[in-house]
Amino acid sequence: MMTLPFSLPDFHVTESRIVDDRVLIIAISQRTMAACPACQQESSRIHSWYIRSPHDLPVCGERVQLQLHVRRFRCLNPACQKATFAERLPKVVAFASRKTVRLRTLADVFALLVGGELGSHLFSHLGIQMSPDTLLRQIHRTNSPMVPTPKILGVDDFAFRKGNRYGTLLIDWERHQPIDLLPDRTASTLATWLRAHPGVQWISRDRSGEYARGATEGAPLARQVVDRWHLQKNWREMLERAFHRVYSQLQRHVVPDTAAPYPRLPRERSSNERQSQQDARARRKTRYDEVNALFQQQLPIARIASQLHLTRTTVYKYVAAETFPERAPRAPSGSGRSILSPYKSYLRRRTEQGCLNGQHLYREICDQGYVGSYKTVLRWLQSQGLLPRRQGEQQPETLNGTMEHQGTTIPDENQTPHILLSEPLRSARSLSWLLMNDPAELDAADHQMLTCIRQEPAVETMYRLTQHVRQLLKERQADQLEAWLGICADCGIPEIEAFALGIRRDFSAVQAAFQFPYSNGPTEGLVNRLKLIKRSMYGRGSFELLRQRVLRYATCYG
Structure with missing residues (x-):
């Protein structure tokens, strides 16, 4: 034997x-x-x-x-x-x-994890001859795993083709496992699934109106919870639109940088570059005029975006802006964040006092905690025109031992003093993030920018409301949401008032986000896994194949 x-x-x-x-x-x-x-x-x-x-x-x-x-x-x-x-x-x-049972089991694992083409290629290295079509047929013949109806359901969309066609992923929030894929993200499809699977008590979703309507129709007794990350994302996008509208008003708080008396001259642009820049601006201006003309005809935002081949975000930005939103100027070379940034204000003050000894300045900031090299300090002094770059260059002239400031404006004694910004104004997107961040995590440059823009009454209101809602979310103070919405509705900023009106329509789900720990974090993570599987199929597989691979992916790993 x-x-x-x-x-x-x-x-x-x-x-x-x-x-x-x-x-x-x-x-x-x-x-x-x-x-x-x-x-x-x-x-x-x-x-x-x-x-x-x-x-x-x-x-x-x-x-x-x-x-x-x-x-x-x-x-x-x-x-x-x-x-x-x-x-x-x-x-x-x-x-x-x-094929034996164990060979079929291994073929299932290979097909589900890596697909038909790659699975066949790997099998050939193991001494097994199996075509890609055989592996795919094996997946199709396998029944989807039976999963119980979850108590907490996570709902989120994913793109088959971004901007054109989307599907829906449903997960068991407690087990962090996908339970089904839907071929679209319409309310009727979600409602049909919920009716066929009674017993869902909680539904975590984003602020999509389709998902809200589908959840209400399919599971009217289930409690809906809006995802907090999406809520803050929508708030930041609203702030960005508001900044686009008031951006021209913020420019009056900006003056040329007088703290750097001898800045480096920018590279002179060629005639072709200048013409290209002008043509690009003219195209954006034409789009801006077309968007506002169609909006005056009371066309929906989605239709304007489709007709002009723009994103809805761009259309919202153009409609909200009082004037054509110019692009924010690019920061000059060397003005980015570096290890020297926290000490630049001190270095500027010392150079204004007449100290141009690089080694001496380097030792002073080392005593304050600087851990960089002397060359970084030297390059900064050279970039400000305070030291010659090459041997033979002359240092700039000084006046009475101090550097001469150009363009300095002294406010009238009868006027209220304003804080003037010496660096270029950041873009509307960057300013919106500045309002969203925790003040304790901002550096000196951020605080300076924030203090300057808060001189505008509208920005001050936006900042206070933003920090207030951050505090409510952090401390889960759902009972104060109603009062906060009342302040938003009467703040006089149209973007915030419209946002508050949208929250009113979905108040129960938003209030639950301030009260309960459920969120779309697990769903977003499984959407990332779904994207990995979808892209490995290179768009050639069917929806049913994608569904089988997503639902059985975790089973193979287990």
Whole structure:
């Protein structure tokens, strides 16, 4: 009797030899009885013998084929429609299959994790010949795993093709497992699924109106919770639109940088670059005029975006702006954040006092905690025109031992003093993030920019409301949401008033976000996994194939 490094239940191995390019293992069935698959009556009367030759897992990189001697039995039930039947081998090979159970299981794992083409390529290195189509057919023949209806349902969309076609991913929020994929993100599809799966008590979603309507229609008794991240994202986008509207008013708080008396001159742009810049601005200005003309005709935002091939965000920005929103100027070279940034104000003050000794300045800021190199300080002094870059260059002239300031404006004593910004005004997007951040995490430059723009009454109102809602979310103070919305509705800023009106329409779900810990974080994570699977299919697979791979992906890893 031969022994093998793997088992063949109910079989006696008689021989093992190498034939051509494969290992042939011959075994004989040892079962004395078998049940009829039609009437389930057992029989011990043998009708005949036949041979099955399924493929098995490779051994040491060599292909393996089994030669199984199995029997055909006579059915002893006179009323059964089958006179004879072949014995079933569920532990070794399925009925009418050319692959053993363990080989099919491995093929399922490869097909689900890496797909058909890559799975076939990997199998060839293991000594298994299996085509990509065979692997994909195996996935389609496999039933989706049965999962119980979750108590907490996570809902989020994903893109088949961004901007054109979307689907919906549903997850069990407690187990962090996907439970189904829907072919679109409409309210009717979600409502149909919820009706077919009663028992959902909580639904975590974004602020999509379709999902809100679908959840209300399909599970009216379930409590909906808006995702806090999406809520803050929508608030920041609203702030950005408001900044675009008041951007021209903020420019009056900006003056040329008088703290750097001898700034480096920017590189002179060529005539082609200047013409290209002018043409680009003219195109944006034309789009701006077209958007406002269509908006005056009372066309919906979505239709304007589709007609002009723009995003809805751009259309909202153009509609909200009082004047054409110019692009924010690019920061000069060397003005970005660096390890020296916290000490630049001190260095400027010392150079204004007449100290131009780089080594002396370097030692002073080292005593304050600077851990950078002396060359960084030297390059900064050179960029400000305070030290010559090359031997033979002259240092700038000084006046009475101090650097001469150009462009300095002294306010009238009868006027209220204003804080003037010496650096370029940041873009509307950057300013919106500035209002959203925790003040304790801002550096000196951020605080200076924030203090300057808060001199505008509208920005001050936006800042106070932003910090207020951040505090409510952090401390889960749902009982104060109503009062905060009342302040927003009467603040006089149209963007915030419109945002408050939208919150009113979905007040219950938004209030739940301030009260309960549920969020769309687990759903977003599984959407990222879905994107990995979708992109590995290169857009050639069907929705059903994507659904099977997503739902069974975690099972294979488990």
